[in-house]
Amino acid sequence: MTASREHLVQLLERRARVMVGSTPEILNLRRPADRRRLVQLLTRNEVQHIVDDYREQQREYFAVKNPSLAATPDFERQFDDYLAALERRVPLAERGRWIYYPWFSTVVHLLEDRDFQLVRTARNRNLVTAAEQAVFYNATVGIGGLSIGNSVALAIVLQGGAQRLRLADFDRLALTNLNRIRTGVHNLGLRKVEMTARQIYAMNPYSKVELFTEGLTPKNIRKFFAGPPKLDIVIDELDNIAVKYLIREEARRHRVAVVMAADNGDNAVIDIERYDIHHSLPFFHGRLGKVSYEKLKDLSKLEIGRAITKHIGPENVTERMQQSLLEVGKKIVSWPQLGGAALLNGSAVAYCVRKILNKQSLERDRALVSLDEKLVPGYQSPRERRRRRANTQKFRQSLGLP
Numbered sequence: 001m002t003a004s005r006e007h008l009v010q011l012l013e014r015r016a017r018v019m020v021g022s023t024p025e026i027l028n029l030r031r032p033a034d035r036r037r038l039v040q041l042l043t044r045n046e047v048q049h050i051v052d053d054y055r056e057q058q059r060e061y062f063a064v065k066n067p068s069l070a071a072t073p074d075f076e077r078q079f080d081d082y083l084a085a086l087e088r089r090v091p092l093a094e095r096g097r098w099i100y101y102p103w104f105s106t107v108v109h110l111l112e113d114r115d116f117q118l119v120r121t122a123r124n125r126n127l128v129t130a131a132e133q134a135v136f137y138n139a140t141v142g143i144g145g146l147s148i149g150n151s152v153a154l155a156i157v158l159q160g161g162a163q164r165l166r167l168a169d170f171d172r173l174a175l176t177n178l179n180r181i182r183t184g185v186h187n188l189g190l191r192k193v194e195m196t197a198r199q200i201y202a203m204n205p206y207s208k209v210e211l212f213t214e215g216l217t218p219k220n221i222r223k224f225f226a227g228p229p230k231l232d233i234v235i236d237e238l239d240n241i242a243v244k245y246l247i248r249e250e251a252r253r254h255r256v257a258v259v260m261a262a263d264n265g266d267n268a269v270i271d272i273e274r275y276d277i278h279h280s281l282p283f284f285h286g287r288l289g290k291v292s293y294e295k296l297k298d299l300s301k302l303e304i305g306r307a308i309t310k311h312i313g314p315e316n317v318t319e320r321m322q323q324s325l326l327e328v329g330k331k332i333v334s335w336p337q338l339g340g341a342a343l344l345n346g347s348a349v350a351y352c353v354r355k356i357l358n359k360q361s362l363e364r365d366r367a368l369v370s371l372d373e374k375l376v377p378g379y380q381s382p383r384e385r386r387r388r389r390a391n392t393q394k395f396r397q398s399l400g401l402p
Contacts, residue, residue, distance in 0.1 A: 145237030151346025
């Protein structure tokens with residue numbers, strides 16, 4: 001029987017409205033209630049895929065705990081003895097945890113939290129020591145803005161950091177975001193906080209992610225910082241310059257560091273403000289002069305662009321970015337951004353976060369991470385530097401900057 005066009009449209013609309021959660025369920029099959037829940041999911045056909053390589057995870061765990069055996073001929077025999085001893089006490093199916101991901105319609109059999117983290121970060125050693133890894137993992141990290149912030153969150157979690165994350169963004173994923181946010185078309189229209197939470201849980205289902213779906217506002221920013229638990233560090237990737245000011249007010253109040261990354265063509269500008277160390281540090285390192293929330297929130301779009309450029313420093317803006325900023329609203333809709341720069345920023349900020357949390361030496365003001373400088377021949381030649389200075393002066397004049 002051929003479906004009518006109207007019937008098909010109704011089916012598509014009805015299914016498109018079906019929403020699923022963005023938090024996984026963690027099931028322990030030694031508990032009767034969790035066994036019943038898994039049976040329920042299976043009988044309702046809510047699980048379409050089952051992933052169970054638990055035996056291989058145990059093999060890796062055994063190798064990590066016994067590195068001197070890993071490359072010996074006796075490893076397999078000793079591992080088989082170890083696994084058999086486990087099974088005699090509790091069947092493998094009831095060991096570990098079964099993780100139900102509703103948005104994947106998938107159940108995955110995994111090691112328990114502590115063993116999972118040990119194996120997942122085993123290849124970090126000794127680039128990251130066990131003590132550093134523990135500090136990094138046990139931290140609570142807040143991220144405002146999930147464009148570059150998405151890359152930041154994923155880079156932190158990928159490296160085994162921040163079990164607790166607090167994410168704030170009011171926006172939904174749009175097609176124009178897909179040039180710089182590492183996700184797919186299946187997430188179009190999804191809130192960025194939910195999309196990022198799902199990506200985090202896919203890497204570490206034992207994460208604890210709190211979502212601020214309205215973004216950061218004067219009403220909720222104190223809760224964002226205070227929790228509980230209170231933030232250990234905050235990442236500022238917001239476009240709203242007035243709320244950036246509020247972030248710094250709260251960071252100073254709670255004595256936590258602020259790390260901010262700005263993409264700049266193919267490059268990155270990393271700003272670090274250590275309110276955890278210097279409580280009277282001027283906001284934005286004083287680059288915007290004397291400003292307030294009230295003053296910043298009333299800026300026009302042109303004035304916002306001028307303020308952001310002033311903060312980054314016109315001399316640090318790449319030539320193509322300078323040209324593009326002058327064409328916003330004329331030939332292009334908004335300032336351009338590249339996926340490679342978002343990934344570069346994410347990696348750089350994750351590095352800063354790990355260093356700050358572990359109280360290690362780190363730049364306390366600004367660092368420029370320039371692929372152009374490192375990879376373009378003659379970039380720092382006297383001729384090229386003179387040419388860039390001349391172009392920057394014209395750019396300053398076009399924006400009315402001193």
